[in-house]
Amino acid sequence: MSEIAVMNGNFAAATAARLARPEVIAAYPITPQTPVVEYLTQFAAEGNLGSKMSEVESEHSAMSILSGASMAGARCYTATSSQGLALMYEPYFRASTLRLPIVMNIVNREMISPQSVWGGPQDSLTLRDAGWLQIYVEDNQEILDTTIQAFRIAEDQRVLLPINVCYDGFYLSHMTERVEVPTQAQVDGFLPPYIAKHQILDPARPMAIDPLTSGYLVMEYRKKHMAAQAAALGVLAEVDREYESLTGRSWGGAIASYRMEDAEYAVVTMGSVTGACREMIDEKRSRGIRVGLVKIRCLRPFPREAVMRALSTVKGFGVIDRNVSFGWNHGIVYQEVKAALYGADRIVPSVPFIGGLGGEDITMDLVSTACDTMIEAVDAGKTIHEAVWLWSPRKGVKL
Amino acid sequence: MNALDLLAEREDMISPGISACVGCNVELTLRIVMKVLGPNTVLAIPPGCMGGVGVVGWNKRSGAKVPVFFPLLDNTASMLAGIRLAYDAKGKDANIVAFAGDGATVDAGFQALSGVAERGDRIIYICYDNEGYMNTGYQRSSSTSKGSWTSTTPVSKDGHGGKRQNGKDFPMIMAMHDIPYVATASPAYVPDLIRKVEEAMKVRDGLAYIHVYNPCLTGWGIRAEESISVARLAVKTRYFPLYEARRREFRITVPVPKPLPIENFTSRIKKFSHLGPEAIADLGKLAEDRYAFLQSLCRGKDNNA
Numbered sequence: 001m002s003e004i005a006v007m008n009g010n011f012a013a014a015t016a017a018r019l020a021r022p023e024v025i026a027a028y029p030i031t032p033q034t035p036v037v038e039y040l041t042q043f044a045a046e047g048n049l050g051s052k053m054s055e056v057e058s059e060h061s062a063m064s065i066l067s068g069a070s071m072a073g074a075r076c077y078t079a080t081s082s083q084g085l086a087l088m089y090e091p092y093f094r095a096s097t098l099r100l101p102i103v104m105n106i107v108n109r110e111m112i113s114p115q116s117v118w119g120g121p122q123d124s125l126t127l128r129d130a131g132w133l134q135i136y137v138e139d140n141q142e143i144l145d146t147t148i149q150a151f152r153i154a155e156d157q158r159v160l161l162p163i164n165v166c167y168d169g170f171y172l173s174h175m176t177e178r179v180e181v182p183t184q185a186q187v188d189g190f191l192p193p194y195i196a197k198h199q200i201l202d203p204a205r206p207m208a209i210d211p212l213t214s215g216y217l218v219m220e221y222r223k224k225h226m227a228a229q230a231a232a233l234g235v236l237a238e239v240d241r242e243y244e245s246l247t248g249r250s251w252g253g254a255i256a257s258y259r260m261e262d263a264e265y266a267v268v269t270m271g272s273v274t275g276a277c278r279e280m281i282d283e284k285r286s287r288g289i290r291v292g293l294v295k296i297r298c299l300r301p302f303p304r305e306a307v308m309r310a311l312s313t314v315k316g317f318g319v320i321d322r323n324v325s326f327g328w329n330h331g332i333v334y335q336e337v338k339a340a341l342y343g344a345d346r347i348v349p350s351v352p353f354i355g356g357l358g359g360e361d362i363t364m365d366l367v368s369t370a371c372d373t374m375i376e377a378v379d380a381g382k383t384i385h386e387a388v389w390l391w392s393p394r395k396g397v398k399l
Numbered sequence: 400m401n402a403l404d405l406l407a408e409r410e411d412m413i414s415p416g417i418s419a420c421v422g423c424n425v426e427l428t429l430r431i432v433m434k435v436l437g438p439n440t441v442l443a444i445p446p447g448c449m450g451g452v453g454v455v456g457w458n459k460r461s462g463a464k465v466p467v468f469f470p471l472l473d474n475t476a477s478m479l480a481g482i483r484l485a486y487d488a489k490g491k492d493a494n495i496v497a498f499a500g501d502g503a504t505v506d507a508g509f510q511a512l513s514g515v516a517e518r519g520d521r522i523i524y525i526c527y528d529n530e531g532y533m534n535t536g537y538q539r540s541s542s543t544s545k546g547s548w549t550s551t552t553p554v555s556k557d558g559h560g561g562k563r564q565n566g567k568d569f570p571m572i573m574a575m576h577d578i579p580y581v582a583t584a585s586p587a588y589v590p591d592l593i594r595k596v597e598e599a600m601k602v603r604d605g606l607a608y609i610h611v612y613n614p615c616l617t618g619w620g621i622r623a624e625e626s627i628s629v630a631r632l633a634v635k636t637r638y639f640p641l642y643e644a645r646r647r648e649f650r651i652t653v654p655v656p657k658p659l660p661i662e663n664f665t666s667r668i669k670k671f672s673h674l675g676p677e678a679i680a681d682l683g684k685l686a687e688d689r690y691a692f693l694q695s696l697c698r699g700k701d702n703n704a
Binding site for chain 1: 438453455456465466469471477481493514518520
């Protein structure tokens, strides 16, 4: 029987990693991810984790060690945040182009400067085009479930890509919630051992990995990589259904809709702010306002069709971004959603919001006001092109 | 097996026809090293000459008969450490080996290598030190000798310029990590090189590091037929002493009791040709200082002459 426990998001991630039985773990501590590394080393010290672990000297080496281990056929796990991810960028990009199914939790933290250690997915969103799969989750149960599923998705022969399961620093990493933990036997049944077939460093069958390669072959590799990204959407849905039959929990696949059935308006969210927005939607609904919520779970691959379907019947929508896209004057998720809707039958008004940077709270009041602002613009048939900033005024600070 | 028999009998693990420069002693070193290591080897060739000449391969062809891959310039040691962990997890064993230039070792790859040394990951790391980024036309590295012309430390028409700093004493830096085995080697002393690779293969408790000094014909300006003799002169002038160290136990393996004047080495090399007698004498003094330091580490044993 699964166990019911109370745990913070980092413990949920570490527990999921333990249950997945990675053969190699290499992780370098960084706020707010640090407890993940501490929990894993403690599991190992207690004899509850059989992975080979490396106490690396940097995130660059963490990803490099896992790249080598994955090329030798091992199941691999790590976790990082912000500056650590930035330092890791070189082997990070390469892990995807080498098609290495490494699983990495990203405990989202703002990118400096100014110096900040608090939440925000700017770190991983900035790397959205580095070829990894990226899933963003809302609460600690979803961290645990999705991290376990991530191994299945990444290692699927139709995918063979590394994957990030991203969760907000502090809001999830350090907050405790009720979490159901499946048994080891359940996870073992769900997650068979990883057998590397596409490339393997083995003297019994020598192969060269990454010789100097001509452009026409690079193009072939990139096209196949894109096809694998696309295939991941189907695999994600399959894995979600199978996991549901095992545990009773479905997370909806690439997106999750809330009260969208007869919605006239939609609020699009990603990550932990979704929780506040659900409450806000309930409150609006109680006053007869037909607004629903679309949570983006899978940012890479971007579920273009699903987003288009979900937003095709509303009069308009707003997107709440906890990040910025410099040069666009709005957030990254807004940009992605708008791009998906280019193929829709009709173009509806929309409003981009930016809030919660550097761990700043996105309160119920803020999302409620955002919803009102969006409805007002939509009813006026007007798209607002530049971000509306959500923030609680502070004395002496002008925004 | 003696060195000649080994070279004659063992299979060449590197493809024929790789495109190294005529007379390249790095290619020679690699072929020798791989004959010693044999087929149960995973080989990493990071960016550098040996990557450039096709040892990893070209398109769908491999340049080696062992599993071979192309790490990043700065993560060779870490990637190998990961392979070792995966092999340990699976209960497999093989020689996990880097054959990396000085750029990938003493510069960009140093952090990863130092990390592996400290953690005791069991890999064999061989650096072919040709004092710079030769594959791309000889840009300086932190291993480049003081005074050297390089394309990024150029010399003016009236003879001023060249690199302003001494190269790192890199094998000594590695020895100070207290690793199980460190050695220096030369393509001019093949039996010594072979024995040191064999010693590295015996290491079970951490990093084995071998630093080979490979004068570069094309970059340094050396005649192809002097490829080996210049490498030998580096040893005979004490500019590059051959030794090994097991943790704190140092031993000079090719003693040089009567060193030749440094000019015997430098005069064969065009990259030093703009240097006056004082600058050349500085290189000689550096060699003597480093040799004396090495002797002091040998604690008065009779091989330290």
